[in-house]
Amino acid sequence: MEQQKNLEGYVGFANLPNQVYRKSVKRGFEFTLMVVGESGLGKSTLINSLFLTDLYSAEYPGPSHRIKKTVQVEQSKVLVKEGGVQLLLTIVDTPGFGDAVDNSNCWQPVIDHIDSKFEDYLNAESRVNRRQMPDNRVHCCLYFIAPSGHGLKPLDIEFMKRLHEKVNIIPLIAKADTMTPEECQQFKKQIMREIQEHKIKTYEFPETDDEEENKIVKKIKDRLPLAVVGSNTIIEVNGKRVRGRQYPWGVAEVENGEHCDFTILRNMLIRTHMQDLKDVTNNVHYENYRSRKLAAVTYNGADNNKNKGQLTKSPLAQMEEERRDHVAKMKKMEMEMEQVFEMKVKEKLQKLKDSEAELQRRHEQMKKNLEAQHKELEEKRRQFEEEKNNWEVQQRLVEQQKLDASRTLEKNKKKKIF
Amino acid sequence: MAATEIARQAGEGARAVPLSGHVGFDSMPDQLVNKSVNHGFCFNILCVGETGLGKSTLMDTLFNTKFEGDPTQHNQPGVQLKSNTYELQESNVRLKLTIVNSVGFGDQINKEDSYKPIVEFIDTQFEAYLQEELKIKRTLHSYHDTRVHACLYFISPTGHSLKSLDLVTMKKLDSKVNIIPIIAKSDAISKSELAKFKIKITSELVSNGVQIYQFPTDDETVAEINSTMNGHLPFAVVGSTEEVKIGNKMVKARQYPWGTVQVENENHCDFVKLREMLIRVNMEDLREQTHTRHYELYRRCKLEEMGFKDTDPDSKPFSLQETYEAKRNEFMGELQKKEEEMRQMFVQRVKEKEAELKEAEKELHEKFDRLKKLHQDEKKKLEDKKKSLDDELNIFKQKKTAAELLQSQAQQAGGSTTLKRDKERKN
Numbered sequence: 001m002e003q004q005k006n007l008e009g010y011v012g013f014a015n016l017p018n019q020v021y022r023k024s025v026k027r028g029f030e031f032t033l034m035v036v037g038e039s040g041l042g043k044s045t046l047i048n049s050l051f052l053t054d055l056y057s058a059e060y061p062g063p064s065h066r067i068k069k070t071v072q073v074e075q076s077k078v079l080v081k082e083g084g085v086q087l088l089l090t091i092v093d094t095p096g097f098g099d100a101v102d103n104s105n106c107w108q109p110v111i112d113h114i115d116s117k118f119e120d121y122l123n124a125e126s127r128v129n130r131r132q133m134p135d136n137r138v139h140c141c142l143y144f145i146a147p148s149g150h151g152l153k154p155l156d157i158e159f160m161k162r163l164h165e166k167v168n169i170i171p172l173i174a175k176a177d178t179m180t181p182e183e184c185q186q187f188k189k190q191i192m193r194e195i196q197e198h199k200i201k202t203y204e205f206p207e208t209d210d211e212e213e214n215k216i217v218k219k220i221k222d223r224l225p226l227a228v229v230g231s232n233t234i235i236e237v238n239g240k241r242v243r244g245r246q247y248p249w250g251v252a253e254v255e256n257g258e259h260c261d262f263t264i265l266r267n268m269l270i271r272t273h274m275q276d277l278k279d280v281t282n283n284v285h286y287e288n289y290r291s292r293k294l295a296a297v298t299y300n301g302a303d304n305n306k307n308k309g310q311l312t313k314s315p316l317a318q319m320e321e322e323r324r325d326h327v328a329k330m331k332k333m334e335m336e337m338e339q340v341f342e343m344k345v346k347e348k349l350q351k352l353k354d355s356e357a358e359l360q361r362r363h364e365q366m367k368k369n370l371e372a373q374h375k376e377l378e379e380k381r382r383q384f385e386e387e388k389n390n391w392e393v394q395q396r397l398v399e400q401q402k403l404d405a406s407r408t409l410e411k412n413k414k415k416k417i418f
Numbered sequence: 419m420a421a422t423e424i425a426r427q428a429g430e431g432a433r434a435v436p437l438s439g440h441v442g443f444d445s446m447p448d449q450l451v452n453k454s455v456n457h458g459f460c461f462n463i464l465c466v467g468e469t470g471l472g473k474s475t476l477m478d479t480l481f482n483t484k485f486e487g488d489p490t491q492h493n494q495p496g497v498q499l500k501s502n503t504y505e506l507q508e509s510n511v512r513l514k515l516t517i518v519n520s521v522g523f524g525d526q527i528n529k530e531d532s533y534k535p536i537v538e539f540i541d542t543q544f545e546a547y548l549q550e551e552l553k554i555k556r557t558l559h560s561y562h563d564t565r566v567h568a569c570l571y572f573i574s575p576t577g578h579s580l581k582s583l584d585l586v587t588m589k590k591l592d593s594k595v596n597i598i599p600i601i602a603k604s605d606a607i608s609k610s611e612l613a614k615f616k617i618k619i620t621s622e623l624v625s626n627g628v629q630i631y632q633f634p635t636d637d638e639t640v641a642e643i644n645s646t647m648n649g650h651l652p653f654a655v656v657g658s659t660e661e662v663k664i665g666n667k668m669v670k671a672r673q674y675p676w677g678t679v680q681v682e683n684e685n686h687c688d689f690v691k692l693r694e695m696l697i698r699v700n701m702e703d704l705r706e707q708t709h710t711r712h713y714e715l716y717r718r719c720k721l722e723e724m725g726f727k728d729t730d731p732d733s734k735p736f737s738l739q740e741t742y743e744a745k746r747n748e749f750m751g752e753l754q755k756k757e758e759e760m761r762q763m764f765v766q767r768v769k770e771k772e773a774e775l776k777e778a779e780k781e782l783h784e785k786f787d788r789l790k791k792l793h794q795d796e797k798k799k800l801e802d803k804k805k806s807l808d809d810e811l812n813i814f815k816q817k818k819t820a821a822e823l824l825q826s827q828a829q830q831a832g833g834s835t836t837l838k839r840d841k842e843r844k845n
Binding site for chain 2: 003004005006007008009010011012013014015016017019020021022023024025026027028029030031050051052053054055077078079080081082083084085086087088127128129130132134208209266267270271272273274275276279283287290291294295322323326330333334337341345348349352355356359363366367370373374377380381384387388391395398402
């Protein structure tokens with residue numbers, strides 16, 4: 001259907017990317033980042049270091065300073081501007097996570113929060129009157145692993161298993177400056193092994209056509225999970241002012257690639273893959289949520305076996321189809337009922353006919369009978385009449401004879417006398 | 419810098435914090451742009467205008483390539499839309515361009531329904547997108563958007579005013595698509611006539627309430643050029659794919675005995691302006707307007723038609739699930755009702771038929787009762803007759819017996835008399 005055409009001169013649509021650039025800057029950007037981990041793992045410090053600002057300060061304390069009895073989910077929104085680009089950053093944190101003695105279900109408020117953001121978006125998207133929808137969905141979740149050096153805790157595994165299909169999870173090893181590089185290596189290997197073993201799907205860097213980029217991506221993949229260090233203080237090292245943590249034995253520099261993976265994290269999270277994190281959230285996680293939600297609504301009560309393969313229909317089309325099925329079913333039912341009805345009527349009519357025939361026959365029979373009797377009677381009467389006539393004739397004859405005889409006798413008598 | 423839309427939306431809920439260094443999110447627009455470039459762009463143009471106004475030629479000229487096949491004849495029975503999709507590439511930007519041409523527009527004697535196929539086409543594309551958007555498992559990211567982003571309406575270069583067909587058609591289209599009216603084959607109009615023509619067209623459009631596409635002036639970067647261009651609407655264009663040598667360059671032009679009309683000469687026609695506005699500056703905005711305004715309007719109307727509505731925004735928030743459930747229940751209820759009705763109808767019929775048959779049965783029995791009675795009567799008559807015959811028979815028998823007795827007596831007496839006589843004789 002599509003034909004490749006070559007341009008023979010300047011057209012101008014090569015300017016499209018600039019148009020897109022312009023419009024996106026005018027609109028501004030938004031990003032929601034969630035941080036999860038036990039208290040004291042340096043989450044707020046890391047956020048401050050990542051965004052080079054005092055997002056968390058004395059006035060707005062970080063999650064670990066807000067002691068909660070149960071796990072809460074709270075968000076703070078900040079507006080930051082850089083190079084003409086405005087970003088609305090929402091940080092979602094979970095004070096109280098993993099801090100209780102019994103941490104069962106401490107992931108539930110997190111799941112509920114993510115789902116509720118999806119639900120808000122779905123509802124906004126489904127309105128009849130839609131406005132420009134703010135995207136408050138959680139685009140990325142930084143999961144902080146305590147630097148125990150041994151492996152993942154059961155809570156870590158449980159949390160990641162439950163959330164890896166709802167949000168992009170980037171696992172981080174917190175407070176990496178408590179481990180030596182070798183220990184860190186071992187720890188990382190162990191964690192990756194366990195992640196694979198439990199089939200946890202963490203955020204994956206997309207493949208590109210660019211060879212250079214792919215090489216960089218491969219390098220990052222080898223260093224997963226990233227071990228980070230954060231700091232709110234600036235220290236002078238070799239004449240340079242850097243963010244770092246001052247120890248008696250030296251300074252652990254946050255942005256030094258040999259000390260920790262912080263720079264990789266920042267580059268990946270903010271400078272190169274922020275848009276991709278949003279796209280994966282929109283195209284994968286949100287769509288999963290949406291299709292599950294809508295499937296539940298549509299197939300409520302319907303025959304699920306029939307419909308398993310038909311999720312590519314919109315619910316309205318589904319209703320149309322159900323309507324058509326129902327109409328067909330009704331037609332069939334109507335036909336069957338009609339048939340049964342006709343059959344029964346036929347039966348009844350037949351019976352009636354038979355009964356009529358029977359009665360008719362009997363009547364005929366009786367009539368015949370009667371006629372026969374009639375005839376018999378007629379015959380009898382005729383015979384009788386005949387007999388009677390004969391007899392009467394005979395009698396008359398006899399009488400006549402008698403008369404003649406007596407007359408003759410008389411005559412004779414008379415004769416004799418004379 | 420003016421507040422961005424996002425900032426406005428966030429409102430009071432967000433606090434602005436200063437950054438103490440370079441974080442790096444200023445690369446976001448580039449990240450976004452890279453993704454779009456990788457994904458490729460898509461643009462759909464609809465050309466509406468009478469046959470012979472140079473629509474295909476203009477497309478060829480605009481996109482610097484030979485697109486379609488043969489020019490159409492005037493004998494089309496109705497208006498049809500022919501669309502073709504092309505893959506173009508300029509530097510690293512890939513564009514999937516679809517050009518839809520209206521074939522046979524304005525050729526019929528009765529043009530009342532000419533606009534209908536066009537409106538239908540536009541609606542069909544909206545519908546396809548809506549269906550995809552409503553699917554449960556959808557792939558919007560890789561969906562090939564066929565919605566019409568721009569409609570170039572070709573006006574005949576009569577030099578006087580718009581035809582009524584033009585006004586009617588544009589009025590029907592203005593709420594569905596971005597209309598960019600252009601004066602076709604404008605090399606037929608002189609400069610002075612052209613100015614008057616443009617003014618006349620613009621005033622006619624305004625007085626008839628036709629909304630044409632205005633180049634956006636809200637973005638400072640392009641506000642100036644766009645507002646200037648807005649004043650030049652409608653663009654008077656000339657299209658040509660033939661090249662003529664002017665000076666030492668080969669340029670696209672139309673050669674007349676009295677001179678050469680150069681397509682890309684801004685003094686000769688507005689072709690360059692059209693290209694600038696349509697492609698180089700506002701292509702993305704046209705696409706955006708289609709998506710956020712025209713498509714939303716279509717969607718809203720369609721959903722309202724189907725009975726969906728938002729619940730009162732002041733009360734509890736809108737829940738998609740509830741609406742679907744309510745719709746579905748209503749729908750199922752309807753079906754149930756229909757089923758019940760049908761059943762009832764059948765029950766009724768059965769009752770009626772039964773009554774009928776019962777009647778018939780009754781009649782039959784009555785008939786036979788009558789016959790029976792007749793028969794009884796007959797029988798009785800017969801019996802009576804028989805009885806009377808028997809009686810007669812009996813009487814006769816008696817008579818006979820009596821007579822015979824008498825006779826035998828008489829005979830006996832006669833015999834004795836005879837005997838006596840004989841005896842007397844003898845004596």
